[in-house]
Structures are given as structure tokens and as C-alpha cells.
Amino acid sequence: MFSTKDIDRHDTDILILGTGGAGMFAALHAMQSAPEGTKVTIAVKGLIGKCGCTRMVQGGYNVALGGGDSVERHFMDTIEGGKWLPNQDMAWRLCEQAVVRIRELENEIGCFFDRNADGSLHQKAFAGQTADRTVHKGDLTGIEIINRLMEQVLSRPVEKLQEHRAIGLIPTKDGSALAGVLMIDMRTGRFRFVRAKTVLMATGGGPTMYKYHTPSGDKTMDGLAMALRVGLPLRDMEMVQFHPTGLLAGDHTRMTGTVLEEGLRGAGGQLVNHAGQRFMFDYDGKGERATRDVVSRGIYSEMRKNNNPDQEGVFISMSHLGPDFVREKFKGMVKRCADSGFDLAAGKVEVVPTAHYFMGGVVVDVDTRTAMEGLYVAGEDAGGAHGSNRLGGNGVANSTVYGGIAGDVMGADIRSMGALRDPDEDVMAAELARASHPLTRKPELVLPLRKQLQEAMWDEVGVMRTEAGLKRGLGRIAEISDALGDVGVAADNLGFNLTWHDWLNLRSLCDISEVITKAALARENSRGAHYREDFPDPGAMEDSYFTVARQVDGAVEVGREDVQFTIVRPGETVLPEGEPETLVAAQ
Amino acid sequence: MKVARAHPLWLAYLLHRLSGLGLALFLPLHFWVLSYALNDAAKLDAFLTLTEIPLVKLAEFGLVFLLAVHLFGGLRLLALEWLPWSAPQKTWAAAAVAGSFLVSTTFLLQAI
Amino acid sequence: MPERDHLTVTVQRGGPDAPMRPQTFEVPAYDNQTVLDVVSWIQQNADPTLTYRFACRVGMCGSCAMMVNGVPRWTCRTHVSKVLDGNAIEVGPLRNLPVIKDLAADMDPFFDKWVAAEGMHHPTRTRDDAIEAIDPVAMERQEANAGIECINCSVCYSACDTVAGNPDYLGPAALQRAWTLYNDAKDADRDAILDAVSGKGGCHSCHSMGSCTTYCPNELDPLSAIAGLKRATAKRFFGGRKG
């Protein structure tokens, strides 16, 4: 129904997809490093700075700023937290550059983070950290970071393509380099192809294919699905981090899945099951204060024991701490719950583990380069820095550090690049056909299929996995994916047509769900966020491998590669001798 | 689509604007009447006897009310804008209205 | 259990090409239901062409603001029971902004004005310098903190009748940001800020009508921030400029 002649053509020099911490830092750095006159364009699925997850960061930003803490210590925590799977060079660069980036955020971008009485930055310790390291602005750190970044970007001469959704990476005819990106101008419903010498993909992953999930609604794995289609390798794709306490309010409300903050458990919040009993001590000596993955599995196990269909989750109860205390200490959270009809301070609130962050992503080097010339990936879309688990506070550090690096590198690389590359028109036509496919089918509701996928992923590829379940999951995903091919969207009104985009979202989610499931099958041990009931042991750390998935001839294949211990080997440390194990008083 | 906006400060704004507008419309009339004095004090007197009529009295009351309400409302705004505090605005708005009522009622009582 | 099983929801439809017109839907009622859920239900089940905007679902991104029964609100954080008028709700796009389609407003003018008000940090230091020590309880800092959690949702901008009457007016959120920066010890260019808010449509256009402060879902107080700017500009006029 559409031909490539219907595509608006557009040129730029540097194109950035997404405006989270990664995308915006890339734009700012690209403008600093690129030669005079370079055109920088930002294309984003929502409004600049108002979509994505960086804005939703609550807890804060990990950075070693001395006072006993060191880059080495931050690095060791990151490696141990990731259960020795991280790419060590990436993890090191993350920890090292976070120090520069936080100064940039404060001094150049204008963020103001919480201070101690003496005027220095206040830092606290998230679970899994051996020093008070997390810089924050109350529990609304992301708002401060993204608002300030947004102002800087908006006040500079960047070309802005808002509500432009990337749908396909279009390589050159020989496939060796990227020519540009095909998008939909969502407001008009028209296709637009943007050529660029370098493209940063910073679309932020987002495991929203689970029944319960925390990320913002615009994140649907589009970037990883695009990368998969052009044949790029994706690593650690089985690693989905669940946050233990997502709000459970029924499947008719978008509130379901949103995070109830970690601090509630830290402050003494209790988890009780359907029988009204506390259970976390049955699973871990630290009870509710255990790490995210442990608590998530505890809750998941309790949920399985209960077969009362009216009550799915467990409850978090704060009232024993005194409603006034809770109201005072967790003002924002209590208000949020109250706005949506729950009494967190005096009552109890039903919770479930909720898919929160995606550790997997495109294989990149420490300079954010990919295997395809002209394509760079940073932020949650890139794999490697976190291994099997992301420490609280390392997510936003990762996106801002590597976004900035991507900007620097693109600005430098562009100097040696000649003309814009010409796209492979066949790939373009295929991507166009793919995106307009539903417009040729009989209109039906998209929502039921999305719900089915979310159920399937939660049931079979969720907090605890087995081979049988994963295989069932593959079958269910394939069925849903096929069914989606028959669901149409009315083509007469494509301007800002959310239902068309729901369809495209589900397409990306189905594609990546399959990869997650296959990677989960390939990992026959339990590490970090990935737990196999049939292989509960972590395996020998020295023999650590990571999974690499790629699409070959239309089929997803998953292989394993050995982790290179380029900086530190399991059992060793880069901390100087005699350093205490932890600097945090009581954890 | 209707727009909800009837909160105290907005009403105070509207009152201030309408009173200012009212005064501005009345002012030329006021000047014109006074100018009568230039040619003929008797004419002015004739006009002033009108003020004995209850309806005119009421209008006068309204005028003084407008002036008072605008004065106090204006002082409230000046205080808000230029003094280094921003006390609870609603109280000030209310106080301004109350003050004007007080003054205008005094005036009315005196006039009768 | 909900008392009623359906809500009557009137949605304003249209855009630049089609004049706005109301359309009414019957939407199933649930216990836990926000206005965003209601709007989503219509798009997902009744009319797939309905356009609206949201992202975070929890009151952090400020994308989902709409007029609900005449009041601008974050729809993701507004429980239906709070706004129900009898059994009905009327939802429309934010006021004072161009409509792109249905419930999605064009927020560009809002952000253009944010920038026009010099709503961005003017650095004194670089990434190579240490982070400045700042007394967290200093008066100035408290003043800056007061407005810092604004999520630029444009609710205040939609509530303000000065914006409605004066297209040049920068509006409460942009001006509040300017005031925050003016009080930020780290900001290098306070004069630029005062210049930016003293021009056409600047802080002096505000009539202190306070709809911004009344309706800000974040409980911020742009009214007082704008008064602060007026005070600072007047002070500068009389020669008492501050450091």
C-alpha cells in the first residue's frame, strides 16, 4: 500500500535516537566535539526529555567521590554484583567516568544534588554497595537530571524530530555500514528516512513485555528489535531485572506494575502473604532487606503457593511503623498511593515483582561502537556493563557516562567520514512493508494479544525459570507473534494513531521476547537476575560465559562466549591490600 | 469546554480588574461634573442634590466600594510583589474585601 | 465494589484540521481507575483512533496532563472518584496550547518560553573543577529548592488566564524556573535572567491570580516565585541589585 516513494527524505550529520540520559548527553557532547557546522538531529518517540526512564530514576546515581570510596571499590562492587559477567573494560570505564560526569552534571548542566551540612554532596548506600556512593536529589533524582539536560538541549541549535518513532536501521547496499534510519512521524503518520553519517541508538530497552513492569510506556524494545534485524549481536539477553515491589491494582489500570520504592523495605516495611504471615525470613536471613533478586523470588514463590484467584500478590505493610512516621518519611510515595486509592501509611498495599531493567543489549566496545560502521549504541540499549545484575544507581550512571562518550566519539569519527551513505532500497522497502503490514489487514483489537504476551512472559520466562517452562514460553510467543500478523489497524486515519503504534510496539516486544527466552534456555545456571529452578547453581566463576544472540537467516541463534577477565579474575580484587570489605556501617 | 477557576485569588484578581475598569469608566464623568464648577456653581449644586436620591446613594456606595476594594486589593498586590514576604494570599484578599466593606459602609452610614 | 458499573465519558476530539467536537463513551467502572485508564480504555477497546499522551504513569514526566471537568490535571494520578461529576467525566486537551489531535497538545510553545525565560543553567565551572560546596539551609538555596521539582507538565500554564489573554506571556512554569536559577548560587548570569523576564510577556504581565499555585499537582507555588522576580527587577531598577 505504501511504496518507498511515499517516504520523506531528510539528511543530517549526527542522528540520535531517544532523549533519556544517554541521548541527551550524546547530543550535548556531539555539539562540543564535532567540527563547526555539523548538523545534529534528535529523533524521539515522545517529547524531548519527557519520555523514557531516566526521568523516573528515584534512588540516585552511583559515583565514587573519595572519602574512603574509590573507583576500584565501585568497580569491584559492579563486577561482584554482576556475578562476574560484566565486560570489565566497560564496567571500569563506567566507574571511572562517572566521576567526571557527575561534575559535569553539577557544574555545566546545572543539577543540584542533595548536600551534607558542610555543603559537600550527600551520598548513601544502595543494597550491594560497600560504600556510601549514591548521589541523589531526594527520591526524584531523575527529574532533576533530565530537566536540566532537557533545558540545555532545548536551548541549543539541535534539530528536533519529536514524536518520531524509529522503525528500521537501513544499511548500505553491501551491508557494511549504516546509511540512516527509517521512522514514522507519528503526528502525521508519514514515513521519513533520515540519513546520517553517525547514528546513536539510545532507545533504552525496556522489559515491558511482562505483565508487571515499571518502565515508561514508550519503551518497547524497538531499538534491540531493530538491531536484531540488521544482524547485530545481542548479549546477556536473558537478564531481566525484577523489582520486588510493584503496585498491583488490577490489569485494567496502568498503575499496576509501578514501583513502590526500595526504601520502604529498608525502613522496616514488612511483606506478608495471603495468609497474613511474614515470609521473607524463610528465604533469607536478611528478611525483607535482602537484595532485589532474592526478595523477588521470595514473593514469587509465595504467590505460587497461593491459589486464591482473588488475591494474586503479597502485601507490603508499613503501619506498624506508625502511620504518621510513614507519611512523613515517604511523603511522595504515600501521596502517590493515595492519589490512586491506596493507603500506604495506615493500610497495606498489594505488591508483585515487576520487570524493571534490562541488562542485555547490543554488543559494543568501550567507545560505544558496534559491529556496523556508523552505528553507536549507549544506555540501556547497550549490553555488557552490568553483566547479570545492575546495581541500583548504576543505571543512570551508565546511560549518562556512555551517552557522553558516544557524543564525543561520533563528533570525532565524523571528521574522517566522507559523504552520506546511500541506503539499501530493498531493505527500506522491506521495513516499510513490515511497518505497514497491519494496515492491510482487517482491523481488530491489539490489546488482547499484548495481554497474552505479558501473561506468557510472566508465567514462563519470569522470576524463576525451567527448561519446560521456557519451551512452553517459546511456543506461546510464536503463537502470539503469528496471531499479531493477522491483526489489522484501520488505515484511514494514520495521524497520531496510537493503535498502529501499539501494534508496532507489540511487534518489537514479541521479537525480543523470543530472544530473551532462547537466551534463558541457553544459560544453564543461575546468576544474578537469571534463575533456573532446574539449574540453581551459579556455576564456576572462572568459567563464566555470556550469551550472544543474533538473527541468522530469519532465525534467532544463541551462542556462548567466555568472559574475558581483563582487569580482575574471580577470587581476586583490585582493592589495595588491607582494605576493609565494606565501608558501610550496618547493611 | 468549561474552565473551573473560581478560587479566592482568582476572584480577587477579577474584583481588582473590574473595580479598576469601573473606576476608569467613572473617572471622566467625575471630572466632567467637577468641571461644572468652573462655569456655574449652581449647576454643580443641582447635580449634588441628586445624591439625596436613594438609588444614587446606592450607586455612590458602589463607587466608594470600588475605590476601596481597588485600593486595598492594589496594596495587597504591591505588598506581595515588593515586600520580601508572601503571606497566605487568600487571607489578604479576604482582608482587602473586608476592609473595603468597612470603609464603604462607614461612608454609607455617615451619608444617611 | 464500584457503585456503578459504567461511567459516561465525554472526550473532546479534533485538531487543527477538524474542529473540536465532543464524543461520548460508556466506559466500564473499576475500583482502581485513573482518568488515564479511562482514556486508554476508550482507545484500546472502543475507538482505536483516539489520541492522547502519557509516558511514566506515576506523575513524574508531565506528559499526560489534560483538562478534566474543566480542571487541568495529571490524568495518571487522578483517581476517577476524585473528579466524577454524578456519573460523568469530561476530558479535553490542555487549554492555552495548540492541539495536535484530540487530547494531545503541542507543548512546543511552553518549552520555547521556558528557554526564552533563560530557563537553563549558566555555568560558572566545568567538569574539570570540583563540585561547589553549597550550604543546604541557606535562605537562597531554600528559595531555589522550592520550585525545583517542577516536572514541566504545563498544568499551571493551562490554568492561567493571563496566558489565555496574552500569547506573549511566558507563563508560570518558565518564570518559576527563572526564579529558581536566580537563587542558585551556581548560576553565573543573574542579569541575563532578569533581562529575560523583564521583556514583553515577562513576569510583569502576571496578575497574581494564583491559578498556577492552586492547580499545580506538585504543590509548587509559581505565584510566589513570580512575585520574587518582580521584586528582584524592581530592586535592580532602584539600584539595589543583588550580588
Place this chain on the structure above:
Amino acid sequence: MSEFHLYMAQRLSALVMAPFVIVHIGVMIYAIQGGLSASEILGRTQGSAFWFAFYGMFVIAVSIHAAIGLRTILGEWAGLRGGARDAVAAVIGLGLLALGAQAVWAVTA
């Protein structure tokens, strides 16, 4: 004149008027006792340099103040913009000034 200067002019003229208005209302309350008469008014004011200055400044301030105020209202409620609005406001201001001057002259000369 920039918006800011108009603002300052309006606020300063308001400040000037505030005591005048209070005195004015006070005088009225006092004067109205027993009814108003021209001779009473003129007796008080005629030939008085004080009342001349008092009402003179009042008139100047109110002309400035009201003209700027009406200019704002014309913009916001009547949709008048640019030069047209400024011109109308100027005419209003000068008109008020002329009428006011005449009145002051009448009662104090």
C-alpha cells in the same frame, strides 16, 4: 517604554495615589455629613495651593495608572495588540489628564 517601565510606572503611580485615595475617602466621609453642596466644596478647595497640588498630582498619577491598566485589559480582553493598543491607551491617558486638569482648575482656581 518597555513592559517593565510601564509596570514600574503603574506601580509607582499607584503608590502615589494610595495616600491620596485614603485622604480623599476620608474627606468625603467627613464632608458628606449633612449633604454636599458646591459652595462647601469650593469653599474648602478654591485658592488653596495645597489642594491644587494634592488633586493635581492625583490626576497625573491616575491618568498614568488607569491608561496603563486599560492598556493591559485591552490586550487581554479585547485582543488589541501592538501599536493600535498603545495608541488607544495614550489617547485615554491624555484624555483623562485633560479632563482631570480641567476639573482641578475648576475646583481650586
